[in-house]
Amino acid sequence: MSAQMPHKSIVVQSLAQIGNCGLFLLRILAAVPSSLRHVRETVRQLWFVGAMSLTIIMTCGLFVGMVLGLQLYHVLAIFGGTSATGSVVALAIYRELGPVVTALLFAGRAGTSITAEIGLMRATDQIAAMEMMAVDPIAYVATPRFLAGVIAMPLLCCVFCAMGIFGGHLVGVSWLGIDNGTFWSNMTANVDVWDDIINGVMWKSIAFGAVVSLIAVFQGYTTPPTSEGVAYATTRTVVSSSIAILALDFVLTAFLM
Amino acid sequence: MTDTVQAKPDDRALVRIRGLTTVLSGKTVFDALDLDIPRGKVTAIMGPSGTGKTTLLKHITGQMRGDKGEVRVDGLNVPELPRDQLFGLRERIGYLFQNSALLTDFDVFENVAFPLRQHTKLPEVLIRNIVLTKLQAVGLRGAASLMPSELSGGMARRVALARAIVFDPMLILYDEPFVGLDPIALNQVLKLIRTLNDTLNITSVLVAHELAAIKEVADHVYLIANGKVVAQGDPKKIADDGSPWTRQFFGGDADGPVPFQYPAGDYARALGFKEGAA
Amino acid sequence: MSQRKSYAVGTGLFIVLGFAALAYLATQTSSVANSHQGSSYTVDAQFANIGALKERAPVKVAGVRVGQVQSITLEPGKDVADVTLSIDNKYNQIPTDSVATIYTSGLLGDQYVGLQFGGAKTYVANGGHIGLTKSSAPLEEMLGKFLGSGGAADAIGGTYSVRADFTNVGTLSVGAPVKMAGVAIGSVASIKADPVKLDATVTLSIDKKYNQIPDDSSVSIFTSGLIGSQYVAIQPGGSPNSLKDGDQLVLTQSAMQLEDLIGKFLVNGSPSGGNNAGGNGSSNTPAGKH
Numbered sequence: 001m002s003a004q005m006p007h008k009s010i011v012v013q014s015l016a017q018i019g020n021c022g023l024f025l026l027r028i029l030a031a032v033p034s035s036l037r038h039v040r041e042t043v044r045q046l047w048f049v050g051a052m053s054l055t056i057i058m059t060c061g062l063f064v065g066m067v068l069g070l071q072l073y074h075v076l077a078i079f080g081g082t083s084a085t086g087s088v089v090a091l092a093i094y095r096e097l098g099p100v101v102t103a104l105l106f107a108g109r110a111g112t113s114i115t116a117e118i119g120l121m122r123a124t125d126q127i128a129a130m131e132m133m134a135v136d137p138i139a140y141v142a143t144p145r146f147l148a149g150v151i152a153m154p155l156l157c158c159v160f161c162a163m164g165i166f167g168g169h170l171v172g173v174s175w176l177g178i179d180n181g182t183f184w185s186n187m188t189a190n191v192d193v194w195d196d197i198i199n200g201v202m203w204k205s206i207a208f209g210a211v212v213s214l215i216a217v218f219q220g221y222t223t224p225p226t227s228e229g230v231a232y233a234t235t236r237t238v239v240s241s242s243i244a245i246l247a248l249d250f251v252l253t254a255f256l257m
Numbered sequence: 258m259t260d261t262v263q264a265k266p267d268d269r270a271l272v273r274i275r276g277l278t279t280v281l282s283g284k285t286v287f288d289a290l291d292l293d294i295p296r297g298k299v300t301a302i303m304g305p306s307g308t309g310k311t312t313l314l315k316h317i318t319g320q321m322r323g324d325k326g327e328v329r330v331d332g333l334n335v336p337e338l339p340r341d342q343l344f345g346l347r348e349r350i351g352y353l354f355q356n357s358a359l360l361t362d363f364d365v366f367e368n369v370a371f372p373l374r375q376h377t378k379l380p381e382v383l384i385r386n387i388v389l390t391k392l393q394a395v396g397l398r399g400a401a402s403l404m405p406s407e408l409s410g411g412m413a414r415r416v417a418l419a420r421a422i423v424f425d426p427m428l429i430l431y432d433e434p435f436v437g438l439d440p441i442a443l444n445q446v447l448k449l450i451r452t453l454n455d456t457l458n459i460t461s462v463l464v465a466h467e468l469a470a471i472k473e474v475a476d477h478v479y480l481i482a483n484g485k486v487v488a489q490g491d492p493k494k495i496a497d498d499g500s501p502w503t504r505q506f507f508g509g510d511a512d513g514p515v516p517f518q519y520p521a522g523d524y525a526r527a528l529g530f531k532e533g534a535a
Numbered sequence: 536m537s538q539r540k541s542y543a544v545g546t547g548l549f550i551v552l553g554f555a556a557l558a559y560l561a562t563q564t565s566s567v568a569n570s571h572q573g574s575s576y577t578v579d580a581q582f583a584n585i586g587a588l589k590e591r592a593p594v595k596v597a598g599v600r601v602g603q604v605q606s607i608t609l610e611p612g613k614d615v616a617d618v619t620l621s622i623d624n625k626y627n628q629i630p631t632d633s634v635a636t637i638y639t640s641g642l643l644g645d646q647y648v649g650l651q652f653g654g655a656k657t658y659v660a661n662g663g664h665i666g667l668t669k670s671s672a673p674l675e676e677m678l679g680k681f682l683g684s685g686g687a688a689d690a691i692g693g694t695y696s697v698r699a700d701f702t703n704v705g706t707l708s709v710g711a712p713v714k715m716a717g718v719a720i721g722s723v724a725s726i727k728a729d730p731v732k733l734d735a736t737v738t739l740s741i742d743k744k745y746n747q748i749p750d751d752s753s754v755s756i757f758t759s760g761l762i763g764s765q766y767v768a769i770q771p772g773g774s775p776n777s778l779k780d781g782d783q784l785v786l787t788q789s790a791m792q793l794e795d796l797i798g799k800f801l802v803n804g805s806p807s808g809g810n811n812a813g814g815n816g817s818s819n820t821p822a823g824k825h
Contacts, residue, residue: 037375040543044362047542051549090564121361129358132318133372133420134344140375155553162556165564184563191565201560 050152065167118220149213288484351421411442705790753786
């Protein structure tokens with residue numbers, strides 16, 4: 001297949017890639033029932049893609065919240081509306097920055113490691129060894145990582161948002177001196193559980209988690225099992241995930257609004 | 258599994274390949290290959306690099322399918338097996354990969370225990386005993402808690418062997434088990450192959466280049482070239498059977514039936530001279 | 536095995552942390568009240584115009600949230616909107632003569648339904664109907680009531696002059712239009728300060744066509760548009776006698792500051808009837824006589 005690739009145009013290649021990716025998703029989903037026997041593996045992957053990403057997610061969430069608080073305070077000060085800082089920080093984080101930045105970080109932190117890991121497993125015949133031990137590698141390798149990504153993303157996104165709010169509070173209240181009560185009551189009054197948290201945070205991040213982990217697993221699974229192939233696939237994971245996240249974000253925002 | 262495909266109990270060949278033809282990206286790998294692997298014996302498959310010895314093993318396990326022909330393992334025609342039966346068959350086959358293929362996430366113990374955990378619901382005590390028995394058999398019980406990255410090449414191969422025999426398979430396929438081993442490790446693996454074959458009554462198939470090692474361990478040798486079996490017989494005598502293939506292969510001649518030159522166009526023309534001008 | 540355990544524990548901690556963060560976001564940073572609550576009862580109200588009222592908009596009594604708008608449908612065959620209010624069971628004692636009004640919170644805020652309780656001793660039952668409603672008044676309409684619109688009189692048929700004293704003329708300038716029912720009927724001829732009464736005496740020169748203005752009419756200074764120029768508006772009274780050249784209009788209302796103006800509407804979320812100040816935009820009697 002790779003020998004024929006260079007002759008095709010980029011458009012045809014991309015379409016073929018998307019098509020293969022879709023078919024791969026079907027294989028992953030078809031393997032969900034049999035992967036239930038490997039719950040432990042899913043838990044283990046949840047540890048690697050989820051818990052291990054916490055540090056970067058929390059740090060970035062904190063700084064995003066802090067910089068938002070700082071920027072918005074000064075813009076809102078022009079209109080004498082600094083009391084709205086809390087609600088604007090919260091809305092910006094819940095509706096856009098939380099899911100999108102978490103997904104981008106997730107693609108960089110967990111997506112690349114999934115791709116590289118699966119690519120190396122193929123290069124060292126571990127996938128073939130599983131086939132030989134009558135273990136379906138899709139059910140054992142691909143599906144648990146995919147499921148772990150789908151589960152981990154919304155949780156990470158919640159942590160990111162909470163840290164962002166904390167960062168905004170830190171700058172807004174502790175540093176710039178917005179009244180603590182005003183900060184919270186304004187936020188509470190303007191943030192809606194269903195519109196902002198369930199639709200904004202949860203659905204988006206579940207969709208992003210599915211897309212990022214699908215791309216990561218797919219790239220790792222289909223790359224030529226060489227060191228060059230793994231390096232290339234890792235790059236592709238970051239590039240395709242980022243494009244997919246931002247494109248999907250637009251579609252979801254238009255759809256959920 | 259019906260009676261019609263079940264092997265006759267007295268069938269001496271565990272693996273029976275008939276008329277196997279495989280073409281991979283325009284190159285004919287097997288050309289109507291016929292080959293039998295006798296039960297309970299150590300069979301070696303030799304041949305120049307690139308003749309598809311590893312590919313042959315993959316055909317036996319169903320990882321690859323030929324374009325034509327039959328591959329019967331214990332009476333089952335592998336290319337036609339549905340996935341679940343193929344997986345059932347694979348549970349009875351051990352496969353030793355050239356680079357060991359240990360799961361890098363797990364330590365030695367968990368690597369050997371992996372097939373047991375995947376396919377059985379045995380109590381932990383029993384799994385522990387089975388795994389330690391197999392590790393003891395390959396002499397690595399003491400290394401149970403090491404990670405694969407901490408093992409030498411020879412140790413990794415022995416761990417992979419322990420994993421391959423954890424289900425007491427009827428057939429073990431060894432893909433280049435001697436490559437990259439120092440003489441001590443090579444002899445350890447050699448001894449293991451022979452012992453396992455004799456004590457567990459396993460059928461072994463060995464893909465290798467090292468004639469000296471094969472002379473010691475194998476009962477039967479196939480020499481494959483150009484997609485066919487070009488010579489076979491007792492490993493101690495095969496080198497003297499007089500065929501040009503064996504003479505070149507075991508004599509190690511640079512040129513012979515296996516050409517030194519990879520097939521190419523006219524040399525003079527490739528250099529820009531007119532044909533026959535020089 | 537210990538390796539497995541640590542994964543499980545760590546992963547468990549991660550999941551707990553994630554859900555704790557979710558719970559925190561949902562309870563501490565957002566209004567749970569906006570979500571659907573278990574026990575509630577519903578009442579209907581019909582409005583001629585709901586403006587920008589949306590489903591899930593709050594329902595308030597005395598400014599306190601008691602429920603939300605459950606659904607908005609068009610009454611089949613009529614041009615009235617049927618609004619179903621889902622109200623917390625705690626507040627199920629709504630007098631039958633209560634008034635439901637659609638208000639706007641703040642200048643640019645969302646709309647909500649306000650209930651003013653009546654004095655009846657009977658209460659609206661679950662699924663019942665609130666009969667008295669006041670529809671949404673679009674901001675433009677509300678401001679328009681005060682402000683009228685521009686335009687100057689042509690004064691072709693000659694003019695006559697009347698005087699009016701104001702305590703404050705704001706930024707009214709000579710030449711500014713004089714309007715009745717929103718139509719320009721003349722212009723401001725002069726503005727002078729009265730040295731004795733310390734008032735501003737404004738002379739209005741009115742087109743002779745409009746010589747049947749009752750002599751008890753009131754006169755006010757308004758602003759056209761939010762930041763427009765000021766003009767003089769005449770609200771006709773009921774007297775049988777008409778204004779004559781040189782008369783003085785006694786009932787005057789001085790210029791209001793824009794802040795006062797907006798404050799009147801918006802602080803309470805709605806204009807109350809008394810603030811309509813005669814409503815020159817809707818009054819039509821004298822002009823129609825012509």
